[in-house]
Amino acid sequence: MDQSKQEKDYGYDLFPERNKGPNKGSFLSHSLLTFHNKCELMLKFAMETSPYAKLLLRAMESSGCKVIKDRHLSCEECDGTVSGGFDAASSQIVLCQNNIHQQSHMNRVVTHELIHAFDHCRAHVDWFNNFRHLACSEIRAANLSGDCTFTNECNRLNFGLKQHQQECVRGRALRSILAVRKISREEAEKIVDEVFDTCFNDHAPFGRIPHSKKDANFAYRDYENRDRYNSNL
């Protein structure tokens, strides 16, 4: 497989700043800098205040994968409407500064991508060759990041469905896979369905599906207290 084909198949065409040399600068530099600064500020705020993000950062640190903001997270320009991505080759999370304009959106994208990073840290995920691994992490990211919470779904006029969480997670996982891998919809559906139950029920490190910020705060508190029983012995 030649390099350009490979990059296309792995979704790198969505992230044009990946693997590019130092920024040459242009007449757009000034506005890009503004977008960039705003993205950096929202990212910092998400990491410091979102209970979802805080729990994932703690869990990764406990698993030996401490996240360093400037090393592992990067605000960049992206193509299309993509909001973020996890670059497994460099263990870096990309936040799309041209597509994330609200703090709540930033919080969700950071959480979603941190779940991929957490999976990358705790398991030998083969992102590029094993579609079942990718599908599993996309199911977990959609399920646990708040992507499918009631308010977000209301905004998309998708509420009121029975088994709503499952349907939403399945749909979002499918879309994520189809955005970054050249496989047919039928093939992607088959893979998602094969791993769905196992991955939908794997709530690590939250211990539950955090349906709201309140849930996420409870999960964070439980995570912080998890060693208390043994440490008192």
Ligand SMILES: [Zn+2]
């Ligand atoms: Zn994803």
